[in-house]
Amino acid sequence: MEIITTHLNADFDAMASMVAAKKLYPEAVMVFPGSQERTLREFFVSAASYLYNFARLKNLDLDQVERLILVDTRQMSRIGRFAEIVGRPGLEIHIYDHHPDAEDDVRGRFELVRPVGATVTLLTQIIRERALPITPEEATIMILGIFEDTGSFTFSSTTPEDLEAAAFLLRSGADLNVVADLLTRELTAEQVALLNELVKSARKYNIQGVDVCVATVSTDKYVGDFAVLVHKLKDMENLDVVFALARMDERIYLVARSRIEEVNVGEVAAYFGGGGHATAASATIRDLTLIQAEDRLFEVLQSVIKPAVTARHLMSRPVIHIGPEHRLGDAEELLLRYNINAMPVVDGEVVVGLINRQVVEKAIYHGLKSQRVKDYMNPDFSTVTPETPLLEIQKHLVEHQQRILPVLEGDRLVGVITRKDLLNFLVRDHSNVPRALRDDLVGDELGRRKNVTGVMAEQLPRDVIQLLKDFGELAEGLGYKAYAVGGFIRDLLLRRSNLDIDIVVEGDGIRFARAFAEKYGVRARCHKKFNTAVLIFPDGLKVDVATARLEYYQYPAALPVVQFGSLKMDLYRRDFTINTLAVALNPEEFGELIDFFGGQKDIKDKAVRVLHNLSFVEDPTRILRAVRFEQRFSFKVGKQTAGLMRNTVKMGLLSKLGGHRLFHELQQILMEEDPLPAIRRMGEFELLAAFHPSLRYDAHMQALFARVKEVISWYELSFLDEPLESWWVYFLVLFSRLSRKELKQVLDRLEIPLSRQERIVWTYNRVDHLLGTFFRLPDPRPSDIYRALQPFRPEELLFLMVQATCEDVRRIVSHYCHRYRHVQTELKxxxxxxxxxxxxxxxxxxxxxxxxxxxxxxxxxxxxxxxxxxxxxxxxxxxxxxx
Incomplete structure (x- = not known):
């Protein structure tokens, strides 16, 4: 069997090339390897499926394929299931393609690869040379591919061969009315809205002297022809280079266009597993969030845009080094003399290790000054060549935490790169300072900031606003920057009452807190380990103060390890985009809203989304918080975020959480005004099994929770004087159907103290006994009711009312609460x-x-x-x- 196929997400050039190849291989079967672009799907359904016998991949036995004809691609990663048979003995592969070389290119017995505007151009030339007959319908499909891939002959990749092939097809009966109808369709309302979002989000960055436009959009459903929208953006704004990222459903789509030689967008797309030409390319990104994809894009652009910064531009020389036989005292002297923190250890001309100041000082402290350097050097290190690009240098110095990076030509040491060298370059580099594409649309330089002093005046008491100003003025005096952050700002924009204030300081948070406490006469409780503090005011108000920091997790479900960082990095460590908003408090910027990660848009879209795809792996409690925020605000967990939640649950990472943390998150959910929707959602995400495998959400649990809400309302409306922890009633109901053995397992899992465990078990046993015996007695006396119910706490009484199916029981409990509970004798x-x-x-x-x-x-x-x-x-x- 012979198969003609193309790349995933096939376009018109792919389909046209398949039809043309069919003329050369008349016995071959045409098969799409997977999905097609939306316009092609619509055309295929309306016309091509009736003209050509395209087979379905699922109906084929791939073991029977003897010849595979690949058109418009040769990348292994882009041919779907056909990659499984590449390399099989006896399989003959023929290739027709116009794309540049890629790392995962398939090799064929026959290959026709030439840089023309469209692959179908190459096949048309062969058809013309062999004088093979083609119908007007075939000519129309083939010319569609040329028009699409050359941008109607406007792309710089267009060649004379494309024009000649189109002329031949036009003489063969191609219908340009069909071409015009398919390639110049009016945009739908959804596409117009998405194009508007592209324009508003677009930012220009100067990277290596090249202006690059980057735009990002987000929508929960797929909108077709995204590449068309990006092309329109390029034309509307006369852009030389544009990269557009769109989050649709659970995937990120990258579309890129370039008019200049310095930026090969096909190379960039290949990094993300996609492909294309130097001038037009695309990729589908599955394992990153939109925020991560944008950050990764900048990393790649820094590396691939020419002239690229290499090790030659960054390295320092001559190199201060030491021999392996020298003493540690000699190393200390060199490090101090030249004020450096690390240096290579060189034996002859060969670098054999690295030694740093921290090791030397610690060794000398322990009396080892006379020991040899080679005994304490680090022999495990990475090196680079003078032509190593910036991206790889960053990985060694930042990700792999190597203090100094030797630069070698062959085996000869020609320079070193330190973290300071890298930092100095990044500080001087202005590539990450964006300029808004349309100042009239965004109204400010970054397009992500606006002033919210009006909202603050509307929502916050005057004394709170003055307090925030006091924080800003103190920060200004100390040379710091102060920001109000997190849920306080989220709820401010949602017009919800919240005075739980969190302050982040770019500076020393503890010093800031102590200075504020001394100036304004409040108490400061400091935590040096995390460099945080709590300010406690006379009226009971508490304000958390933190140093801007970056958290990382040593292993899944671990507690975070904290390092110092900037505001952006501090916000990046947070759980969801809606909690990453900040408001500047320093006098000149007071009230300025800062939004690095699209939190405003997600609030507007009512979406709960994580910032990166390992968020739940690092901290699985975020899954429970996602459910809580979703239900509290009537939001919806984003599709990609929901997928990440389910994957984390399947990995069993919730079981690795400490019981205290799990109990705290459950308590927070049960303390919501109505926990039932969150419990229902926990059931949908199979989160209840994290507490016990037999715990399930069903109609019975729903009915019990509904009754809890009723009895709590009754208690509150009855103006009963004892305070009520209503969440505890929900807790008792949640686990009420477990066996005593299962209950014990849950309580141990949640690390609940033994005394509280005993009270819980007593409650369950006592309620079962009363419902099974006492409340079945006819007309119990008030004294009997009192003796039966007096040991119960209010929460336990309400649990009893929930468990009771008989209205008489609830009436008896009501009588106890209102008539009998406070009866006392006058005699003492x-x-x-x-x-x-x-x-x-x-x-x-x-x-x-x-x-x-x-x-x-x-x-x-x-x-x-x-x-x-x-x-x-x-x-x-x-x-x-x-x-």
Missing amino acids: GRDLKAMGFPPGPLYSRILNDLLDARLNGQVRSRAEELEFVKARWPVLEKASNGS
Whole structure:
């Protein structure tokens, strides 16, 4: 069997090349390897499927394929399941392509690869040379491919051969009306909206002296012809280079266009697993969030745009070095003399290791000054050549944390690059300073900032606004920058009341907190380990102060390790984009909203999204917070974020969490005004199994939670005086159907103290007993009700009401709360003593008997109580020792 196929997400050139190849291989079967672009799908359904017998991949036996004809691609990563048979003995591969070489190119027995505007141009030339007949319909499909891939002959990749092939096809009957109809369609309302978002988000960056435009958009559903929109953006704004990233559903789509030689967009797209030409390329990104994809794009652009910065531009020379046989004292002297922190160890002309100041100083501190350098050097290190690009240098110095990077020509040391060298270059480099494409649309330089002092005046008390100004003025005086951040700002924009203020300081947070406490007479509680503090005001208000920091996690589900960093890096460590907003507090910028990660848009779109794809792996408790925020704000977890949540659950990372952290997140959910929607959502994400495998959300649990809400409302409307921890009622209900063995496993898992565990078990047992026996008795007396319910706390009483299926039980509990709970005897122990009763256990028996009489209406006054005791206890009145 012979197969003609092309690349995934096939376009018109791909389809046209398949039709043309069919003329050369008439016995071959045409098969798409996967999806097609939307315009092609619509055309295929309406016309081509009736003209040509395209086979379905699922109906083919790939073991029977003897010849594979690849058109418009030769990349292994772009041919779907056909990659499985490449390399099989006996398989003959023919290739027709116009794309530049890529690392994963397939090799064929026959290859026709030439840089023309469209692959179908190459096949048309062969058809013309062989004088093969083609129908007007075939000519129309083939000319469509040429028009599309050459931009109607406007792309710089267009060649004379493309024009000649189009002329031949036009003479063969190609219908340009069909071409015009398919390639110049009016944009839909969704596409117009997306194009508008592209224009508003577009920023120009100067990278290596080249102006590059980057635009990002986000939508929860797929919008077709994104490449067309990017092309229109390029034409509308007369851009030389544009990269557009769109998050649609759970994927990121990259489309790139370039008019200049300095930027090969095909090379950039290949880094993301895509492909294309130097002038037009695309990629589909599956494993990154939009924020990560944008950051990664900048890294790649820094490396591939020419003239690229290489090690030759960054390295320092001559190199200060030391021999392996020298003493550590000699190393210390060199490090101090030249004020450097690390240096290579060179034996002859060969670099054999690295030695740094920290190791030397620690060794000398322990009396090892005379020891040889080679015994304490690090022999495991990376090197680079003078032509190594910036991106790889950054990986060694930043990601791999190597202090100094030797630069070698062959084996000869010609220079070194330190972290300081890299930092100096990055500080001087202005490539990451964006300029808004349309100042009239965004209204400021960054396009991500606006002033919210009006919203603050509307939402916050005057004294809170003044407090924020005080923070800013103090920061200014210390030479710091101060920001209000996180949920406080999120709720400010949502017009929700929240005075839980978090301050981030670009500077020393503890010094800032202590200075504020001293100036304004408040208490400061400092935590040096995390460089944070809490300011405690006389009225009870607490404000958290933190140093701008970056957190990383040593292993999945670990507690974070904290390092110093900038505001942007501090915000990047947070859980969701909606919690990454900040407001500047320094006087000149006061009220300026800072949004690095699209938090405003996600608030507008009512979406909960993580910042990076390992967010839940690093901290699985974020899954529970995602559910909580989604339900509290009536938002929706983004599709990509939801997929990451499910993957984390499947990996079982929630089981690695400490029980205290898991309990805290559950408690926060149960403390919501109505926890039921969050519990339901936890059931959908299979999160309840993290507490116990047998825990399930079902109709019965839903009914119980609904009853909890009812009884809590009853309690609050009854103006009962005892405070109520309503979340505890939900907790008791949540685990009420587990067996005692399963319950024990849950309580141990949540690290609940033993005394509280015993109370929980007592509650379950006592409620079961009362419902099974006591409440089945006819007309229990008030004193019996009191004795049965008096040991219960308010939360436990409400749990009893929830568990009761009979309305009479709820009525009895209501009577207890309103009528019996606070009944007391007027007689006290001193009265019994005056009556002649000897002190001892007898007092308790008499008073309890008297309380029962009072509850049952047998006595109603002090005089009746006296008569009751005298009548009930005449003999004991004169008894000795209380017997």
